[in-house]
Amino acid sequence: MPAPSFSVRRARVKDVPAIQRLMAPLVDERILLGKDAAVLYAAVQEFRIAEADDGAVVGCGALHVMWDDLAEIRTVAVDTTWRRRRVGHALVERLEADAVDLGVDKLFCLTFEVPFFVAHGYAEVGEGVVGPDVVAELARSGDEGVAEFLDLARVKPNTLGNTRMLKVLRPQPVVSAPPPHV
Numbered sequence: 001m002p003a004p005s006f007s008v009r010r011a012r013v014k015d016v017p018a019i020q021r022l023m024a025p026l027v028d029e030r031i032l033l034g035k036d037a038a039v040l041y042a043a044v045q046e047f048r049i050a051e052a053d054d055g056a057v058v059g060c061g062a063l064h065v066m067w068d069d070l071a072e073i074r075t076v077a078v079d080t081t082w083r084r085r086r087v088g089h090a091l092v093e094r095l096e097a098d099a100v101d102l103g104v105d106k107l108f109c110l111t112f113e114v115p116f117f118v119a120h121g122y123a124e125v126g127e128g129v130v131g132p133d134v135v136a137e138l139a140r141s142g143d144e145g146v147a148e149f150l151d152l153a154r155v156k157p158n159t160l161g162n163t164r165m166l167k168v169l170r171p172q173p174v175v176s177a178p179p180p181h182v
């Protein structure tokens with residue numbers, strides 16, 4: 001019998017309870033940041049869902065735009081019975097395509113799953129992803145994920161042990177020196 005398959009699609013409002021179910025054990029383990037239902041409904045357009053052939057929601061992930069060239073891949077969660085079957089890969093690939101559509105070049109993520117994200121081209125990164133002017137602007141955001149990106153003191157307990165990672169989708173072209181005059 002062939003292995004059951006899945007497809008990735010845009011999330012609908014009716015998926016929010018399933019997203020909450022996927023997130024709940026990971027929030028309890030402090031692997032993912034907890035989110036109120038109101039926050040999830042407001043963010044539903046950021047989410048992609050992995051749906052099995054039988055209609056079950058088996059994975060989710062979101063892309064949250066932070067600035068003019070920066071977005072975060074967040075809330076990537078795959079049902080434990082569906083892990084290691086490329087669901088996470090398919091979700092990340094779709095979120096990256098969304099980022100390209102939106103014109104975002106840099107993708108940030110904060111994760112314990114370092115090898116998974118390395119396999120998708122992400123590299124560990126320190127501070128200084130954005131300049132001080134942008135930090136000052138982002139500090140005005142009410143989004144908890146942005147606060148984690150900025151590593152604000154009040155969210156430090158949430159980020160303990162996580163790794164900050166970055167992927168540049170479209171590396172800037174190297175500006176070569178003009179040819180010498182002959």
Ligand SMILES: CC(C)(COP(=O)(O)OP(=O)(O)OC[C@H]1O[C@@H](n2cnc3c(N)ncnc32)[C@H](O)[C@@H]1OP(=O)(O)O)[C@@H](O)C(=O)NCCC(=O)NCCS
Pocket residue numbers: 026031032073074075076077078079082083084085086087088089090109110111112113115116119
């Ligand atoms: C991270 C997570 C989404 C991966 O989902 P998944 O569906 O099991 O991943 P995939 O099957 O697509 O794996 C893709 C690749 O990563 C590898 N991989 C997956 N999980 C891995 C792990 N924990 N360690 C090392 N490699 C891993 C797979 O072997 C595969 O490698 P390949 O491309 O060489 O075949 C899933 O483990 C999860 O839900 N974790 C908890 C939530 C979380 O931490 N999310 C990330 C932060 S937002």
